[in-house]
Amino acid sequence: MPVTLAVDAMGGDHGPSVTVPASIGFLEATADARVILVGRQDSLDAALDRHKAKNESGARDRLSVHAASEVVDMDEPPADALRRKKDSSMRVALNLVKDGVADGCISAGNTGALMAIARFVLKTLPGIDRPAIASQLPTKKGVTTALDLGANVNCTPQQLVQFAVMGSALVSAVDGIERPTVGLLNIGEEDIKGNDVVKEAAELLKASGLNFHGNIEGDDIYKGTTDVVVCDGFVGNIALKASEGLAAMLYDFLRAEFTRNAATRIAAAFAYPVLVAFKRRIDPRRYNGATLVGLKGVVVKSHGGADALAFRYALNKAHAEVVNDVLDRIAQRIAAMPAATAAAPAADPRPMPNA
Amino acid sequence: MPVTLAVDAMGGDHGPSVTVPASIGFLEATADARVILVGRQDSLDAALDRHKAKNESGARDRLSVHAASEVVDMDEPPADALRRKKDSSMRVALNLVKDGVADGCISAGNTGALMAIARFVLKTLPGIDRPAIASQLPTKKGVTTALDLGANVNCTPQQLVQFAVMGSALVSAVDGIERPTVGLLNIGEEDIKGNDVVKEAAELLKASGLNFHGNIEGDDIYKGTTDVVVCDGFVGNIALKASEGLAAMLYDFLRAEFTRNAATRIAAAFAYPVLVAFKRRIDPRRYNGATLVGLKGVVVKSHGGADALAFRYALNKAHAEVVNDVLDRIAQRIAAMPAATAAAPAADPRPMPNA
Numbered sequence: 001m002p003v004t005l006a007v008d009a010m011g012g013d014h015g016p017s018v019t020v021p022a023s024i025g026f027l028e029a030t031a032d033a034r035v036i037l038v039g040r041q042d043s044l045d046a047a048l049d050r051h052k053a054k055n056e057s058g059a060r061d062r063l064s065v066h067a068a069s070e071v072v073d074m075d076e077p078p079a080d081a082l083r084r085k086k087d088s089s090m091r092v093a094l095n096l097v098k099d100g101v102a103d104g105c106i107s108a109g110n111t112g113a114l115m116a117i118a119r120f121v122l123k124t125l126p127g128i129d130r131p132a133i134a135s136q137l138p139t140k141k142g143v144t145t146a147l148d149l150g151a152n153v154n155c156t157p158q159q160l161v162q163f164a165v166m167g168s169a170l171v172s173a174v175d176g177i178e179r180p181t182v183g184l185l186n187i188g189e190e191d192i193k194g195n196d197v198v199k200e201a202a203e204l205l206k207a208s209g210l211n212f213h214g215n216i217e218g219d220d221i222y223k224g225t226t227d228v229v230v231c232d233g234f235v236g237n238i239a240l241k242a243s244e245g246l247a248a249m250l251y252d253f254l255r256a257e258f259t260r261n262a263a264t265r266i267a268a269a270f271a272y273p274v275l276v277a278f279k280r281r282i283d284p285r286r287y288n289g290a291t292l293v294g295l296k297g298v299v300v301k302s303h304g305g306a307d308a309l310a311f312r313y314a315l316n317k318a319h320a321e322v323v324n325d326v327l328d329r330i331a332q333r334i335a336a337m338p339a340a341t342a343a344a345p346a347a348d349p350r351p352m353p354n355a
Numbered sequence: 356m357p358v359t360l361a362v363d364a365m366g367g368d369h370g371p372s373v374t375v376p377a378s379i380g381f382l383e384a385t386a387d388a389r390v391i392l393v394g395r396q397d398s399l400d401a402a403l404d405r406h407k408a409k410n411e412s413g414a415r416d417r418l419s420v421h422a423a424s425e426v427v428d429m430d431e432p433p434a435d436a437l438r439r440k441k442d443s444s445m446r447v448a449l450n451l452v453k454d455g456v457a458d459g460c461i462s463a464g465n466t467g468a469l470m471a472i473a474r475f476v477l478k479t480l481p482g483i484d485r486p487a488i489a490s491q492l493p494t495k496k497g498v499t500t501a502l503d504l505g506a507n508v509n510c511t512p513q514q515l516v517q518f519a520v521m522g523s524a525l526v527s528a529v530d531g532i533e534r535p536t537v538g539l540l541n542i543g544e545e546d547i548k549g550n551d552v553v554k555e556a557a558e559l560l561k562a563s564g565l566n567f568h569g570n571i572e573g574d575d576i577y578k579g580t581t582d583v584v585v586c587d588g589f590v591g592n593i594a595l596k597a598s599e600g601l602a603a604m605l606y607d608f609l610r611a612e613f614t615r616n617a618a619t620r621i622a623a624a625f626a627y628p629v630l631v632a633f634k635r636r637i638d639p640r641r642y643n644g645a646t647l648v649g650l651k652g653v654v655v656k657s658h659g660g661a662d663a664l665a666f667r668y669a670l671n672k673a674h675a676e677v678v679n680d681v682l683d684r685i686a687q688r689i690a691a692m693p694a695a696t697a698a699a700p701a702a703d704p705r706p707m708p709n710a
Contacts, residue, residue: 077547140604150542153550187505187592192432195508195589218596222604231593234550237542238590239597241573246598249495249577250605250637257633258626270625271613278612282605 002032002062003322004102005315006093009039009047010071012108012304012311016047019108022311024051026319027059029312033319034062036102039089041067068092072113074304081113082120090114094121097297104298104318106289108306114299115151115292122297125327127334129156131294132163133233133301134170135240136287139224145171145180146221146229149290150237157200160184160230161208165337166293167228168210169330174320175227183216183226185235190215197232205230207338247282289314291321293330298322357387357417358677359457360670361448364394364402365426367463367659367666371402374463377666379406381674382414384667388674389417391457394444396422423447427468429659436468437475445469449476452652459653459673461644463661469654470506470647477652480682482689484511486649487518488588488656489525490595491642494579500526500535501576501584504645505592512555515539515585516563520692521648522583523565524685529675530582538571538581540590545570552587560585562693602637644669646676648685653677 009019016039023035037044044065053059070088072081085091090109096102098121107114115131124131134147147163148155155163164182171180184202186194191202193215205212213226218239221229231239258268258275268275284303288310292299298321302314321327364374371394378390392399399420408414425443427436440446445464451457453476462469470486479486489502502518503510510518519537526535539557541549546557548570560567568581573594576584586594613623613630623630639658643665647654653676657669676682 138604140607153542185593187508187589187596218593218598219600219603221597222600234542235590235593238540238573238586239593241542242576242594243573243597243601245574245577246601247605248574249493250602252495253636254633257629257636260629260632264629267626267629271622271629274612274615274619274622274626277615278609281608281612 002034003104003319004034004036005318005322006036006038006066006096006102006105007315008090008093008105008107008109009037009044010068010089010109012302012306013074014307015039016043018306018308018311020044020047021051022308022315023063024053024059025308026312026315027062028054028057030316030319034064035315036064036066036093036096038066038068038093038096039071040069041065066092066096072110074110076110076113078110078112078116081110082116091117091121094118094297094299097299098122103322104300106300106302106314106318108302108304108311108314111150111301114301118292118295118297118299122295122299124294125296125331125334127337128162128166128294129159131292132166133290134167134293135290137221137240137243138282138287139222141224144221144224144227144229146231146236146240147293148231148233148236149240150233151292152233154234155197155232157197157204160197160201160232161204161337162294162334164205164208164210164212164228164230165333166330167230169333170291170293170321170326171227173324173326173329177227179211180227181211181213182228182230183213183220185221185229185231185239186215186217188215188217201230209336209338244284247284285310286313289317291317296327298327357389358459358674359389359391360673360677361391361393361421361451361457361460362670363445363448363460363462363464364392364399365423365444365464367657367661368429369662370394371398373661373663373666375399375402376406377663377670378418379408379414380663381667381670382417383409383412385671385674389419390670391419391421391448391451393421393423393448393451394426395424396420421447421451427465429465431465431468433465433467433471436465437471446472446476449473449652449654452654453477458677459655461655461657461666461669461673463657463659463666463669466505466656469656473647473650473652473654477650477654479649480651480686480689482692483517483521483649484514486647487521488645489522489648490645492576492595492598493637493642494577496579498530499576499579499582499584501586501591501595502648503586503588503591504595505588506647507588509589510552510587512552512559515552515556515587516559516692517649517689519560519563519565519567519583519585520688521685522585524688525646525648525676525681526582528679528681528684532582534566535582536566536568537583537585538568538575540576540584540586540594541570541572543570543572556585564691564693599639602639640665641668644672646672651682653682
């Protein structure tokens with residue numbers, strides 16, 4: 001069965017000039033897929049005129065436009081976007097998922113608004129208090145999946161366990177790892193370390209039936225100690241952003257050393273292919289696409305500044321999640337959770353101003 | 356007046372084989388300083404036999420040994436180290452500071468034990484609830500000073516303000532910056548971001564008289580957006596360790612690319628001087644030495660795995676703090692704080708099992 005993805009074509013820093021060519025490239029490479037571009041008809045028509053699909057790929061025939069008159073601003077308060085912009089490209093794309101027209105939604109727009117509107121439109125899965133943001137990060141051994149990366153600033157131990165369950169199901173479904181190892185991000189490996197929330201979460205995780213490795217420290221993320229890294233959104237967001245900042249600084253330093261003088265520029269010429277290979281290996285575009293897990297629908301958030309290549313990775317991610325039945329896998333794992341970790345039946349659909 | 360430093364000579368992964376040559380090197384380079392090596396007489400005599408000071412430097416004459424029969428293990432619970440090892444090298448070194456025999460103490464030992472024993476022996480400065488761990492980190496612009504990096508897993512808004520005051524005083528005294536800028540680590544710049552603790556801390560910081568920049572995000576650490584970065588010890592420790600892990604991974608990847616095949620090895624030979632310069636620039640040994648701020652005494656914690664060069668940086672740091680009257684500067688700034696941010700008069704001297 002072909003997979004249909006709804007793309008918030010107006011979202012992100014670049015809007016249709018990125019989302020349209022990325023969608024065409026994705027369709028050219030993915031024979032069974034369809035894309036619905038959601039946004040302003042005139043902007044999308046113009047972008048489609050500029051970016052032609054290769055005729056033989058049939059990509060253009062699998063691409064359609066669904067009009068939406070409004071756009072959520074990148075710095076708009078999520079509650080405003082939810083209340084006032086009923087015809088935003090973001091919301092209409094999510095509605096297409098809710099209505100079963102599309103199998104998943106991809107947006108590079110305002111993260112807090114996407115989370116708030118997705119919760120309102122799609123609702124959370126039974127047994128989940130709050131959705132989380134999950135993303136793959138590179139490690140020495142391959143990749144790890146970390147969550148929450150910013151949706152929930154205050155988490156209960158039960159929520160951390162729910163993140164662990166969702167992360168495990170995601171990794172299991174998409175990466176084909178039967179029983180992914182789960183690490184709880186903490187400031188030491190011993191049981192006595194950490195605050196009360198992580199200590200209680202560790203106890204719950206031991207009894208959860210998950211493949212719980214135990215506490216891990218910050219450096220274990222990039223060592224690849226576990227397949228899943230669980231933390232609250234405050235810590236996760238800061239660790240992720242600190243990593244981005246450090247990588248940017250090191251890259252700047254490396255460039256500065258190679259451009260210091262004539263001799264180092266000659267060295268750079270010799271080293272160029274190696275440096276390109278290094279850069280490709282850590283290219284953040286390859287890791288673009290964070291999954292909003294815990295919703296009754298596949299929703300992938302692209303980095304706001306993504307270029308067309310990066311946005312294609314986010315499309316691939318949503319496609320893989322649909323193909324691998326991530327939603328069902330998460331729902332099954334949640335249903336199999338011990339009662340102590342389950343959420344109250346009625347999840348709160350309020351928007352999250354903090355997200 | 357000469358500065359006298361008490362060195363916990365048994366601490367760290369390597370003990371006297373690092374602390375003794377580091378102390379000799381430090382004394383050879385620092386004419387006005389004295390060092391008291393604290394530890395087992397036989398171990399220290401043996402290390403002093405192996406590592407000779409240059410005669411003309413007079414270093415050996417400024418180096419003495421103070422016997423202590425016990426050693427705190429690297430993984431010993433802090434409360435045990437505090438209660439049971441009254442004659443540990445760590446505790447005796449701190450006693451020398453308390454008794455005015457030494458001006459500061461340096462240890463590469465167990466961080467939690469050092470913090471617990473230092474609080475018990477030296478007590479906290481008036482107006483400070485709990486000491487914090489502060490360290491310099493490299494940035495695109497130079498350096499920043501971040502605290503707390505792991506001593507306090509749960510912080511009140513008032514404690515975060517105290518960290519800001521102490522960090523400002525430290526940077527002001529040692530780096531000579533009159534009014535250091537202070538950033539509050541958060542998941543967004545806007546006032547509505549973050550948990551209740553950071554939101555209240557931000558309000559208090561605005562009224563603190565400090566040069567408060569506002570909320571900063573994880574990547575601002577390495578951008579060098581502010582001179583001081585304030586966070587609780589849970590977040591700070593995880594961000595720091597994640598950074599260490601990422602740097603190690605990137606270094607591994609770079610080496611892997613340069614040793615991939617004969618062609619890349621030739622490129623590596625050409626690039627070698629540049630890579631050495633790059634490595635020197637980010638050498639973590641240059642940033643070794645975290646300050647335990649908020650105590651009635653200068654205490655610097657070296658990384659447990661530090662080599663002699665790294666340990667010398669920690670000695671230099673303690674020396675600079677003594678010379679620049681950091682303790683008085685912090686006490687003055689604390690005394691000038693608005694009442695809302697001051698600690699209860701009687702600070703709790705219990706050891707911290709979480710540290």
